[in-house]
Structures are given as structure tokens and as C-alpha cells.
Amino acid sequence: MKRIAEDRILIVTAIIGILVFTWIYPKLYVSPHINLNMSREQVYTRADSVLLSLGYDFKNIQSIVMLENNKEQYIYLQKRFNKKHADAIVEADSIPVFWWSCEYLFDKAQVDSTNIVIRSSSERNREDRNEGKIKVLLDLNGRVKYLNLRDCEKFYFENEKYKDINSRAEEIAKQVLEEDFQNWYFYQKNRYNRAGREEINFLWKRNKTVAGEEADLTIAFSEQRVVLVEKKFLIDSKYLNKLHASTNLDILSLLISILAVILFIIRLRLDLLDLKIGIVPAIIVVLLWGIKFFTDIYYETFKLFSVISILGFFITSLFIGGGVWLLFSVGESLTREVWQEKLLSIDYLRTRIFTRDVSSSIVKGISLGFILVAIISSLQYFIVMSGYSAIGFLPNLVVMFSHKIPWLYGISIMYQLFIYISMMFFFAVPFIKRYFRWPVLGYLILVVSVIFANKGVPSLDSVIINSILNLIVFVIFFIFMLRYDILTVFIGGAVMPVIFYAYAAIVSNSAYLQVNGIIMLSLPALLLLTALVFKRNKVDSAELKDFVPPYLHRIYERERQKRELEIARNVQLQFLPQKEPQINNVEISSFCLPAMETGGDYYDFLKLGSDKLGVAIGDVSGKGISASFYMTLTKGFLLSHAKISSSPKEVLTRMNELFYENVPRGVFISMIYGIFDFSKSTLTIARAGHNPMIIFKKQKGFTEELKSQGIGLGLEKGRIFSETIEDIVIPLSQGDICFFYTDGLNESENIKGEEFGEQRIHDIISNNIDKTADDILNIIKNDIDDFTSGREQHDDMTAVIVKIVQE
Structure with a gap:
């Protein structure tokens, strides 16, 4: 009865957390304010139209559309004004914080006289000198932000030679600035020698600042051909914190990895490892990593699969998957030695026995995920609205928004939390409990180390505040580890980033993203429903024989002998x-x-x-x-x-x-x-x-x-x-x-x-x-x-x- 009552309290707390998080999200995070009215196809069409208006034909060239962002710009706007004002600027797109990038990839040496690109079937390195790339950057309303056409002479089809490029430059400026042109004035004209060719630059400046920022527009010509259009806003550097929170686990990961390898060798020689337990987690992490890896490769090279990408994936998967397998093998051995009760739910899952205890761990884990996002968002809301710090973006948010299957990319981010939980709570904590004479000292050392750990959530523009928040997250995970079991912590760690990414999609103004957000959120919901159904199972863990890994059988046999x-x-x-x-x-x-x-x-x-x-x-x-x-x-x-x-x-x-x-x-x-x-x-x-x-x-x-x-x-x-x-x-x-x-x-x-x-x-x-x-x-x-x-x-x-x- 006590356990049932505790589960109910956690569920109620999680429901309250959902409500709090739902109320805070649109006020705190930027995704509801991003104008995504333009579809991917409209961005393609608009980019092609801009290039045609400048005398370039890229219709037959492979291209890809992706959303990009400027975190520094967003932080500046918050510090210069406040969070609400910054979001209003983002929503109006008066200063591009987010923009569309339409990138064209072509081979310089294989453009024929008809301007049709013939793609080579051989794999190309990105550094290949014959490979050309241009980007057309459009703000969220479709206005040109940047394009560089210096290497695109063979795509230029306009035969008419303008006698007066001054009037041509002004005409282009009017096209770029549209109705805002009246607020700009011509500043200067310069001549430069670039790669043996004369280049003429025309510079316009805005009469008044926009949100405290000066604005420039540069239009460059080479032999009467437009080669550059760049519109930029100049941030006042005094508003930028140069000590942006560096949130990575590189050093800690390296130390833990070395320690895990040493313990793996020692325990393998002593036959104290169950080498099978890490196989399934390693496969799951490699699959999640593969989704992210090939997505990133695709947006870099326009190719989903190539010899280089497959080889890169294979090598990185060996390290990531092998590391997870090793961590699980050693972690399970350590945990079973000092905290066997923390493995009960995992043991029953391994024996395909879905008991009430397993269901309870899943329910607690999902509750932990919602409680964490509520606590994190509440603390960040108080800090940001009080003006103590500015908030950044959800990591990889623009990649997910640009992905053809956003929900798939959103859940792939779980691999980072999976590795974090494996390192911290399936290895480091049991290791400290096993080998430290005073475990409290070891836990303190671990706490100091993880304050710089990335939890896959939006970070603030303050190292100290981020460290405190990271510490709070670690402590909550640790409390749930002590109170419940490792399965609860794993479920909570997996659910937390999914909730952030799902809500980011749901509150956007894109119907397609909203559907994908609902799909993402349905995954923990489906898991919760399954757990609640099996929670009615009358079989209890106490009534079942304890699971004993094969290596323990061997240990028992050796002890018997x-x-x-x-x-x-x-x-x-x-x-x-x-x-x-x-x-x-x-x-x-x-x-x-x-x-x-x-x-x-x-x-x-x-x-x-x-x-x-x-x-x-x-x-x-x-x-x-x-x-x-x-x-x-x-x-x-x-x-x-x-x-x-x-x-x-x-x-x-x-x-x-x-x-x-x-x-x-x-x-x-x-x-x-x-x-x-x-x-x-x-x-x-x-x-x-x-x-x-x-x-x-x-x-x-x-x-x-x-x-x-x-x-x-x-x-x-x-x-x-x-x-x-x-x-x-x-x-x-x-x-x-x-x-x-x-x-x-x-x-x-x-x-x-x-x-x-x-x-x-x-x-x-x-x-x-x-x-x-x-x-x-x-x-x-x-x-x-x-x-x-x-x-x-x-x-x-x-x-x-x-x-x-x-x-």
C-alpha cells in the first residue's frame, strides 16, 4: 500500500509538472515565436527566383534547405531589452535571429555550355577544389540576407551589359530592402582587386538603428556581374558575455572511459562480467546516433550515404557503441556487487517478466522526466524573467525543424542522455560506493565534475547559473537512484529531452512540426500506458526467483569448488x-x-x-x-x-x-x-x-x-x-x-x-x-x-x- 501511495504521489506531481511546463514553455523558450509560415518548397522557389533576378540559373542544381540561427543575436536582444521584447523581434523578423539557408552544390569543372550540371558518381571530399557551394540566406519572410556568387560565373546567363552599374546596384538594393529602402542611405563605393579581378562594392547604411543595432547592406559587382549581396546587423559587443557556458563532458568522459577500460580488463580476467547485458543498449544507442550522424552528414554533403560517411559512421559507432557496451558490462558488475536491488527491474526485463515492479519503475521514470522539465523550466523562467541571465536555444533545434522526419531526429537526441546516465549512475556512482572508503567524498568529486555536463536542454548565458542547474539535475537523478532503481533513472533521462523537443514542435506555427511533436510525445505516453496495463499484473517480484547472470553462476560454482x-x-x-x-x-x-x-x-x-x-x-x-x-x-x-x-x-x-x-x-x-x-x-x-x-x-x-x-x-x-x-x-x-x-x-x-x-x-x-x-x-x-x-x-x-x- 505504501508503494502504491508513493506512485500516486509521483504521478500527481508529474501531472502538476506537465501543467507548469505547458504554461511556462511559450513564455520562456523561443520556438513558439519562430515564423515558419514559409514551407520548404516555398524557400526553394524564392531562392531560385532571387538568383534568376540577378541573372543566374540554378534550377537544375541540387540544393537543400535548412533553418539556421544566431544565438549571440538572440542573447544580445534579451540583454539589451528583455526576454519578451526579444521574442517580439524574433516573431516580427525585424532582425534575423533565424533564417532559411538554401544551399546549392555543384562541380566547377563539370558545368557544360548549357549550364546543366553533370554529377560525377565518384565520392567527393568536401575539400575538393572542383566542388562549389553557394548559400542563399533568406530571412523568415523570404528577404535576401546573404549570397555569394563569386565562383558562379558559368551559371550567369544575362547577356545584357549594364552601362551604369550604379543604377543596377540601387535596383538590387530596392529589391532586397523592399519597403524599408526609404530608411537607408548610400554610404560609399569602393574598388578592390580580388583574385586578379576588379570588384566594385556598394555600401548602404540604415538611417536609424534597429533594436540598437546598426545595419549594413553590401552589393558587389565583378565585370558588371553581381557577385555578393550581404545584409548584416552589427551587435554591440559590450552586451555579449564572452564566457558562454561551455557545457561538455569531454574531459569527464575521457577519465571515466579510461577507468572503465581498466576495470573491464581486471574484471574480465576475474570472470566478473556479464558481456551480454550491454549488447541491446549499445545497439539502441548506435541506432539513435546513426539517425543524428547521417542527418548531419546529409546537410553537410547533400548525400545520405557515401563511402566516407559509412566509414565514419562505422568508426564512431565502434567507439560509441563499444563504450556503452563496456560501461554496461562493468557497471552491471559493480552495481550487482554493491547495490543488487537497484538492478531488479532490469533483471526481470531481461528474463521477459513484466512485473508490477517493472511497471512501477517505468511510471516513476516517466514521472521523473516530467518533474525534471518542470523544475528546469521553472528555475530558468525565474532567472531569465528576473534579468539574471539570457537563455539560448535547444541544442540542434534548427536541425530538427529542418529534418524531413522531425520526430525521428528529436528522439535520436536521447543517445546523449543515455550515455550520460550510463557514465554517471551505472558506472561512476557504483564505482565510488565500491572503491571509496568514504563514498560521500567521492560523490562530492563527481558532483563538481558534472556541473559542466550537458543535459540536452536549453542553456543559459552564465557558466555559474548553468553549473547550479546542472548540479540540481544531477542531485534529482541521484535521489531517484537511491530511492528507486537504475531503470527509473534511465527512463527519466530518456523522457526528459523528448519532452523538450516535442513541446518545441507542438508550440511552433508549423502544422507539420506540430504533428511530429505529438508523435514524439506519444512515445512516453504509449510507454506509460503499457506500464499501467501491466501494473495490474498480479505477479510480484517478491514471488519470483531472483535473476542470476551467467557470470554469477560461474562465481557461485567457483566458490562452491x-x-x-x-x-x-x-x-x-x-x-x-x-x-x-x-x-x-x-x-x-x-x-x-x-x-x-x-x-x-x-x-x-x-x-x-x-x-x-x-x-x-x-x-x-x-x-x-x-x-x-x-x-x-x-x-x-x-x-x-x-x-x-x-x-x-x-x-x-x-x-x-x-x-x-x-x-x-x-x-x-x-x-x-x-x-x-x-x-x-x-x-x-x-x-x-x-x-x-x-x-x-x-x-x-x-x-x-x-x-x-x-x-x-x-x-x-x-x-x-x-x-x-x-x-x-x-x-x-x-x-x-x-x-x-x-x-x-x-x-x-x-x-x-x-x-x-x-x-x-x-x-x-x-x-x-x-x-x-x-x-x-x-x-x-x-x-x-x-x-x-x-x-x-x-x-x-x-x-x-x-x-x-x-x-
Whole structure:
């Protein structure tokens, strides 16, 4: 109930925000005051007519119409007068703040005698010297603002030579200025040499300023051909703030990108990333970016697709799409680690489960979008109307107004907010929470960084005020992130610019733009309707199993295996001797170093009376719990049979029968079992497929290996085992050394892949016969450590040394 009540409060707040925004918009923003009565076709016709009147024929030349603007002019008018007066000037078009640009593109080298342009099929670079461009700039009422025809001699068709270009200049001035000509006076006539040709310039000035601005009209002739018409208004520079708000994320984006790449590499190596989560967002952003990219290319080159544009799109898409994919991959991993509950709605969407919680996140996100535009517009309205700052234009507004499908271009702007949200709230905020000891400090650093971030809304002509507004927007996003989830923030960030652009079109005086604005606004409306329909779904997130990304399954599996190995290691260590037996005139030393992946190394000492000691060492095949289990089983078999027989062969034979009956095929254990009889100074030993024992006989003065016959326990039922294995009796004397070990010692590898080998063990024992058993084992361990140079140990290392000190 509490959640439902909270949703209702947000919806009501959003509705109030819509009403506030609707009331403020026409008073604050410029789009309702732009005179768009001329259609695109009328602009084409008017531009062609102007050129024909000057003696030029461009009817067969490819052209494109686009709306352009002068932000500085608009800011000046607000500062010189006020916002209302500035909008009145825009609406009357007495000073061109907005104008139509009709641009013609032609190849200078391919204009034939009939003035028909033959377009080459090859791709042309804009800097190609054979490519010509002219612009005819018309104010919103169709009056000439600017045109330059210096490179268009071959389009000139008028054969009549004017004897008096002075009267011709005045005639053109009257055509350009129309009824306002009476307010102008001829100022001067100048001659210039331009590119080897004489050019005559006629200059008119206006008697009175217009909105405090002086106005000039220049008409230039070259060989009696009109080559330039330029009407301009001169802004008083003292009214312009040269520190216009620079709102870009370039530096912050670069830092975050570098950090994201580093974390991506680290987490990829640790297998902590879900590489699939970023694919869909990356595709969406690339599609939105593609709409904007090819639109901009089209208005620059007149071509929608070309080799250069496709290559440029491919390269930029790799960076933009790849960046979003990387941010999502790393951000999801970080967020799931520190804030898993913020991903619930996204998780359910990924599993195609549309729960009430998902619906609630969408409703909250749309509400956030309307709340944001209401707060931003209200604050800007107060600031502008109070005279603290002037307001600029919505970014790319004229491009959208010039687009053939305005609603499509309008929604493409969402890609900027999508990247912003990904950087700030799907990466930076979780990163700070994860890695900063004092997260508040990290958030403050982030806040200072984002005050210069562009949110895709009209900006004011003040760095400080823009920074404060950007900070407010960030804080609102952050509060919604803390209170709700990341899906809410993403939806809010996507809806906010759509609302601004949709309203800009709806309040314009163009019916076509109004329809496109309604289409834009219908997108969040449709999303809201869908969310409200699914909100009636009785399935709740709490009733569903949590979504677990594949990499978490792998983490859980590794953790399970890790716990299993820890259990195995503990079992192994618990069943090994805790200390060596104390026997007169005998030194005994041992160690067992379990590897990272626990094996089944086993050794044991068995007291078989006052003068006898059994020593066993073995290696169970396999790793982990199973190896530890079989080691435990082996210990039990040995203890149950060791005191029944004094023959190692018989003990191992009986153990083999039990082992074969109780373990799966393929599991075996290699083992050496020896019985020291100190009263007789003998060692009776049998070997079941294990590493040979190394013995140093002092009387001989060298080491040797006892390679008695035998196969591993569990490889065969019994007959072959009993026929193969044998007892060997070895006399012992003072100074003799018996060394038992597993293959983890001799198979230890260095960084070159070389094994430590048995020979090094022989040499160590031979060179240290006067040292104690403990010292000899320590030397062996240290030499192995030096040999492997800290390389990770992959197998257990176990050794037992028995040295006869005195017979």
C-alpha cells in the first residue's frame, strides 16, 4: 500500500509538472515565436527566383534547405531589452535571429555550355577544389540576407551589359530592402582587386538603428556581374558575455572511459562480467546516433550515404557503441556487487517478466522526466524573467525543424542522455560506493565534475547559473537512484529531452512540426500506458526467483569448488600425523604441503610394538573432496590390517582387494609401505606403483632407488596385484637415510617448464648427510621454492625422512 501511495504521489506531481511546463514553455523558450509560415518548397522557389533576378540559373542544381540561427543575436536582444521584447523581434523578423539557408552544390569543372550540371558518381571530399557551394540566406519572410556568387560565373546567363552599374546596384538594393529602402542611405563605393579581378562594392547604411543595432547592406559587382549581396546587423559587443557556458563532458568522459577500460580488463580476467547485458543498449544507442550522424552528414554533403560517411559512421559507432557496451558490462558488475536491488527491474526485463515492479519503475521514470522539465523550466523562467541571465536555444533545434522526419531526429537526441546516465549512475556512482572508503567524498568529486555536463536542454548565458542547474539535475537523478532503481533513472533521462523537443514542435506555427511533436510525445505516453496495463499484473517480484547472470553462476560454482577444496584440505590435514613419533637413535621428519587444488597425498606412522614402526606414503588419484574421501578410506584400510600382518606385501594386497571393491573403476592409489624393525636394524618394504624410495647407505657412500615391483591399489582385483608386488628387506646401519616422497616434489616446475627432478633430490641428500633429518627436509623445500621462483603449486608435496643416528 505504501508503494502504491508513493506512485500516486509521483504521478500527481508529474501531472502538476506537465501543467507548469505547458504554461511556462511559450513564455520562456523561443520556438513558439519562430515564423515558419514559409514551407520548404516555398524557400526553394524564392531562392531560385532571387538568383534568376540577378541573372543566374540554378534550377537544375541540387540544393537543400535548412533553418539556421544566431544565438549571440538572440542573447544580445534579451540583454539589451528583455526576454519578451526579444521574442517580439524574433516573431516580427525585424532582425534575423533565424533564417532559411538554401544551399546549392555543384562541380566547377563539370558545368557544360548549357549550364546543366553533370554529377560525377565518384565520392567527393568536401575539400575538393572542383566542388562549389553557394548559400542563399533568406530571412523568415523570404528577404535576401546573404549570397555569394563569386565562383558562379558559368551559371550567369544575362547577356545584357549594364552601362551604369550604379543604377543596377540601387535596383538590387530596392529589391532586397523592399519597403524599408526609404530608411537607408548610400554610404560609399569602393574598388578592390580580388583574385586578379576588379570588384566594385556598394555600401548602404540604415538611417536609424534597429533594436540598437546598426545595419549594413553590401552589393558587389565583378565585370558588371553581381557577385555578393550581404545584409548584416552589427551587435554591440559590450552586451555579449564572452564566457558562454561551455557545457561538455569531454574531459569527464575521457577519465571515466579510461577507468572503465581498466576495470573491464581486471574484471574480465576475474570472470566478473556479464558481456551480454550491454549488447541491446549499445545497439539502441548506435541506432539513435546513426539517425543524428547521417542527418548531419546529409546537410553537410547533400548525400545520405557515401563511402566516407559509412566509414565514419562505422568508426564512431565502434567507439560509441563499444563504450556503452563496456560501461554496461562493468557497471552491471559493480552495481550487482554493491547495490543488487537497484538492478531488479532490469533483471526481470531481461528474463521477459513484466512485473508490477517493472511497471512501477517505468511510471516513476516517466514521472521523473516530467518533474525534471518542470523544475528546469521553472528555475530558468525565474532567472531569465528576473534579468539574471539570457537563455539560448535547444541544442540542434534548427536541425530538427529542418529534418524531413522531425520526430525521428528529436528522439535520436536521447543517445546523449543515455550515455550520460550510463557514465554517471551505472558506472561512476557504483564505482565510488565500491572503491571509496568514504563514498560521500567521492560523490562530492563527481558532483563538481558534472556541473559542466550537458543535459540536452536549453542553456543559459552564465557558466555559474548553468553549473547550479546542472548540479540540481544531477542531485534529482541521484535521489531517484537511491530511492528507486537504475531503470527509473534511465527512463527519466530518456523522457526528459523528448519532452523538450516535442513541446518545441507542438508550440511552433508549423502544422507539420506540430504533428511530429505529438508523435514524439506519444512515445512516453504509449510507454506509460503499457506500464499501467501491466501494473495490474498480479505477479510480484517478491514471488519470483531472483535473476542470476551467467557470470554469477560461474562465481557461485567457483566458490562452491573453493569451499569443497577447503573441506578436502582440512580433511586431509586432520588425517595426517600431527607430530612425528619419538624413537631412540632415530630422527624422523616429515611435511605435507597441500596444493591450491587439493590432491590426495597421504602419509602415516604406525606404532607396531616397542621396536617396530610402520611408515606409509601414498597418492590418491583425483582432486578435491573425492580424493580426500579415498585418502580417508585408505587410512582406515591400513589401520585395520597393519597390526594383523608384519608383511607390507600382505597388508597392501588385502588393502587392494578392499579398495577395488569399494571405489569406482579408474580411481587408484600409489603407495609405499615399510616396516622398520629397530631391534633387527632392518626395513621391510613393498611398493604399489609409487615413486621409489631413495636410500643413502653410509657404507656405500651414495644414494640409490629401491625399485621393487608392484602396481597401484585399485587397478586390478587381486591376482595380478599379489603376483606382482614383493617385499624387500634392507639392512640398516648408523648414518643410513631413507627418503619417502610423492611426485609433487620431483615434478615441481619452474617458469621454463623444467621439472625439479629426482637427481636434485639425490644430490641434496648426498651433500647433507651430516645434517639432521629436519635440516635435510628444509633444504629440499627451500631448493624447490628457489627453483620454482614462487610459481603456483599445482600438486601436493609430501615427504618423510628417517635417519638412523645410532644402531
